Amino acid sequence: MRKVGIVGVGHGKFGVRSDASLRELVFEAVKACLDDAGISLKEVDSMVTGVAGDEFAFNIQPSAQVHDYIGFYPKPNFRVEGACATGSVALRVGWMNIASGLADIVLVVGVEKMNELPTNMATEIMGRAGDAIWEYPFGTTFPGYYAMIANAHMAEFRTTEEQLAMVAVKNHYYGTLNPFAHMQKEVDLNKALSSFTVAYPLKLYDCSLITDGAAAVLLASEERAKAISKKPVWIAGLGLATDSMRLGDRKSLTSLQASREAAKTAYKMAGVGPGDIDIATVHDCFTIAEIVAYEDLGFCERGEGGKLIEAKETYVDGRIPVNVDGGLKAKGHPLGATGVSMAIEVTKQLRGEAGPRQVKDAEIGLTHNVGGSGQVALIHIFRRG
Amino acid sequence: MEFRNFSLFINQTKVSRFADELGAGKIMSTLCKRCGKQYYPPQADCPSCMGSEMEWKELKAEGKLITFTKIHVPPEHFAVRQPLMPFSSVQFEPCPIGLLEVEDGLRIMGWIPKVDLKKIRVGMKMKASPQTLPDGKLTIILEPIW
Numbered sequence: 001m002r003k004v005g006i007v008g009v010g011h012g013k014f015g016v017r018s019d020a021s022l023r024e025l026v027f028e029a030v031k032a033c034l035d036d037a038g039i040s041l042k043e044v045d046s047m048v049t050g051v052a053g054d055e056f057a058f059n060i061q062p063s064a065q066v067h068d069y070i071g072f073y074p075k076p077n078f079r080v081e082g083a084c085a086t087g088s089v090a091l092r093v094g095w096m097n098i099a100s101g102l103a104d105i106v107l108v109v110g111v112e113k114m115n116e117l118p119t120n121m122a123t124e125i126m127g128r129a130g131d132a133i134w135e136y137p138f139g140t141t142f143p144g145y146y147a148m149i150a151n152a153h154m155a156e157f158r159t160t161e162e163q164l165a166m167v168a169v170k171n172h173y174y175g176t177l178n179p180f181a182h183m184q185k186e187v188d189l190n191k192a193l194s195s196f197t198v199a200y201p202l203k204l205y206d207c208s209l210i211t212d213g214a215a216a217v218l219l220a221s222e223e224r225a226k227a228i229s230k231k232p233v234w235i236a237g238l239g240l241a242t243d244s245m246r247l248g249d250r251k252s253l254t255s256l257q258a259s260r261e262a263a264k265t266a267y268k269m270a271g272v273g274p275g276d277i278d279i280a281t282v283h284d285c286f287t288i289a290e291i292v293a294y295e296d297l298g299f300c301e302r303g304e305g306g307k308l309i310e311a312k313e314t315y316v317d318g319r320i321p322v323n324v325d326g327g328l329k330a331k332g333h334p335l336g337a338t339g340v341s342m343a344i345e346v347t348k349q350l351r352g353e354a355g356p357r358q359v360k361d362a363e364i365g366l367t368h369n370v371g372g373s374g375q376v377a378l379i380h381i382f383r384r385g
Numbered sequence: 386m387e388f389r390n391f392s393l394f395i396n397q398t399k400v401s402r403f404a405d406e407l408g409a410g411k412i413m414s415t416l417c418k419r420c421g422k423q424y425y426p427p428q429a430d431c432p433s434c435m436g437s438e439m440e441w442k443e444l445k446a447e448g449k450l451i452t453f454t455k456i457h458v459p460p461e462h463f464a465v466r467q468p469l470m471p472f473s474s475v476q477f478e479p480c481p482i483g484l485l486e487v488e489d490g491l492r493i494m495g496w497i498p499k500v501d502l503k504k505i506r507v508g509m510k511m512k513a514s515p516q517t518l519p520d521g522k523l524t525i526i527l528e529p530i531w
Contacts, residue, residue, distance in 0.1 A: 124460035133392045134426040137524065138482045138494050139456055139463045147454035148484065155452075155507035200455040200481075200502060246426075248484050248492035253452050 001099040005225035005232035005385065008037025008218035009344040014332040015182045017212035022057055022113040023069035025214040029337075030070050030109060033216035037228055044218070045103035046076035050090030050110040052083055052335035055125045056117065066109060076103075083129050084285060085371035086110065087215065087339025088378035094219045095235055104221045105228075110340035111214035122210050129372045131246045143207055143286065145247050145373035147199035150288035152253035154201065157303035159291060161201050165192035166309045167287035168205040171323050174316075175330025177356045180341075182211045182332030206287040211332030215340035217347070229385075233347045236364075237270025237381035239263060243374050254303075256370060258377035259296035266366075267298075270381040274298030277320060277381075278362040279349045281342040283370040284327040293368055294322070297379075316359055324357045342367040343380065350384040391523045393462065399429035402441065407515045407523045412446050414491065415439040425491040445488050446513035447530065453483035453497060453505050481505060485513050485527050495527040 010033025012025050020028075026049075034041060049063040059065060063079035066072075082089035087110035094108035114122055127141040153159045169189055175181040187205055195204035225232040241261030244250055251257060267273055274297055282297065284290035291305035299320045300308045308314060314322035325331055325345040328338060346365035348354045365382045386408050388401040403426075406413040415424045417431035418438040425444055430437045457479055459465075465477045481497040483505070493513045497505060510530045517523055 120461045120464055123458065124462060127460040131426075133395050133398070135494060136460075137391060137393050138496060139459050139479070140482070141456050141458065141460055143458065144454050144456040144482070147456070148452040151454060152452040152507060196457070197455075198458045200457070246492075248494055253484075 002101060003222040003234060004095045004098045004219050005222065005229070005234045006217050006343065006347050006382070007220045007225050007229040007232055008033045008039070009347050010034070010036055010216045011180045011341060011344050012214040013180055014211050014213035014334060016115050017113070018115065020212070022062065022111055023065045025113060025212060026066050026109055026111050027070060029111070029214040029216040030107065033107070033218050037218045039228060041070065041072065044075070044105050044107045046097060047072055047107040047109065048090045048093045048097070049077060049079045050081070050086040050336040050340065051079055052081055052086040052112055053125060056112055056114050058116065066111070082376050082378070083371035084283070084333065084335050085339055085369040085376050085378050086336040087341065088367065088369035088380065089339070091217065091339060091343055091380060092238055092240060092378060095238060098219055098221050104224045106219045107216060108219060108340060109214065109216045110337040112334035112336040113212050114210045114334060115212050119210060135246060141199060142373070143199040143202050146286040146288055147202045148247060149253055149292065149373070150201055150286070153288060153292065156254050157306065159306040161193060162189065163291065163306035163310055164201070164206055164287040165189050167284065167290045168192045168329055170309065170315060171284060171327040171329035174324045174357060175326030178326045178331060181326040181330050182209050183326070183330040202286055202288070208285045208328035208333040211334045213332060213334035213337045213341070215337045215344055217340055217343055231351045232385040233350045234383045234385060235380060236383040237266040237268070237272070239266030239269070239379040240376065241265065242376050245375055247373050250374070254292070256292060256296055256374035256377060258374050259293065259368060259370065259379070262377040262379040263297050266379040266381050270383070272364060272381060276364050277366045278364050279324070279346060279359045280320065280322045280366040280368065281325060281327070281345050282322055282368040284323055284329050285333055285370070287329065289370065290323065290327065297366070297368060316357060321359045324359065339367065339369040339378065342369060343382070346382050350382060390521065400427045403427050404523055406441070407525070408517065410515055412444045412493065412513055412515060412525060413441050414444045416442045423489055423491065425493065444491065444493070446485070446493060448485050448487035448511070450505070450507060450509045450511050450527065451484050451486045451492065452507060453481055455479055455481040455502050483527050485511055487513070493525060495525040497527050499528055
């Protein structure tokens with residue numbers, strides 16, 4: 001397998017982007033990405049597009065909108081999907097393209113345009129990301145699934161609603177330091193705890209946002225990466241694992257087995273362990289998900305995730321900084337773009353370009369991206385060049 | 386009996402008998418005739434031995450609540466619309482749902498209509514029963530065993 005590096009990153013502004021269509025959002029990210037790499041689209045061999053929902057895109061072939069609008073045809077482009085982990089699936093497929101020798105330079109794009117639909121329709125579409133036959137008839141929603149994980153975690157480990165809210169406080173704080181983040185507003189513990197209940201025990205500030213946005217990264221083979229970039233960031237490990245579709249079929253409701261399996265594979269491939277990670281972006285679609293991720297990734301023992309945030313160990317100057325770009329919570333969660341955006345944050349951190357959010361001398365970074373309520377998880381480990 | 390009386394949207398499946406039985410007061414699982422693996426929700430096929438010869442078996446639907454929630458912001462299909470009468474409003478009080486673990490670790494999802502949210506505890510003993518709703522739809526409820 002050939003070594004693959006990130007040589008360019010481009011992040012569009014996340015938010016309620018009523019000013020732009022899906023294809024226009026992609027253009028912003030691709031332009032920024034090519035500018036960052038300092039190459040033209042003509043030099044790119046192929047492309048992978050991550051879009052999660054046909055329903056959101058109003059199009060059964062959203063990838064065509066993308067390669068059409070940026071003028072990429074007739075070169076290869078296709079769409080990949082992995083629910084909320086779509087962006088990481090796109091990155092993985094981009095990596096496969098180069099590792100296999102099929103291409104030398106690949107553009108990976110993630111995008112979602114979620115606010116073309118009213119919020120309750122978006123909620124319904126995401127609620128059906130569980131089992132549409134056996135769970136949805138009970139009115140399940142996405143917050144509902146994670147609320148059930150939260151109640152199980154609180155019962156087993158005495159995790160508290162305050163600890164959940166502390167994740168929101170951290171991620172909102174870092175969101176204000178990230179100009180691309182959807183939410184540019186700090187929230188204090190009281191405000192988070194007194195916000196209305198979405199699905200007990202999750203409140204408004206425990207939930208990520210319905211966001212429009214696009215992100216793009218440029219991948220290259222070792223030889224081309226060294227020629228293009230002074231600071232390539234290498235993809236050192238990849239892990240993907242799956243789990244049952246229904247929450248009810250999971251062995252544990254307090255841990256995501258797919259995350260644990262994917263982490264094992266990625267750590268092994270990269271030859272590192274949890275203690276070697278300097279910076280992580282994890283899938284905090286809900287605050288409980290970040291706490292569970294701390295445990296599944298080995299940043300703390302099982303059941304200790306609540307204490308880790310309480311001790312502020314996941315802040316920039318803590319033992320293991322997590323989601324210091326605002327996370328899905330404050331940066332927003334445009335499904336297809338999220339995994340790509342995570343890789344961009346880690347790349348910036350490893351290049352030392354994260355500004356006020358910079359983790360000192362970060363050398364190894366990790367992204368953790370979950371699809372659905374844990375049906376699929378992807379973990380990527382990156383190393384500074 | 387239409388399967389969508391239970392599933393709401395999807396009507397075409399090999400296990401549509403589940404809805405008939407639910408209407409007759411039984412929560413049914415399927416059992417693989419070849420390897421004996423039991424499925425709830427019922428499956429027409431057994432990935433354990435790749436067999437498709439299944440028999441129906443009523444579930445002993447008593448066990449322990451393993452988790453629950455109360456969804457205040459429902460999906461569109463369940464959403465309450467505001468009345469057309471000016472200056473009036475509808476108060477929405479959703480019903481909690483939960484997951485009950487029964488025989489062989491099988492889990493049944495159901496509504497919890499009769500227990501106040503504050504009194505629902507992970508680990509409480511409950512039973513699952515079929516319920517026919519006023520509009521003829523079929524569902525499952527979880528009730529405490531006192």
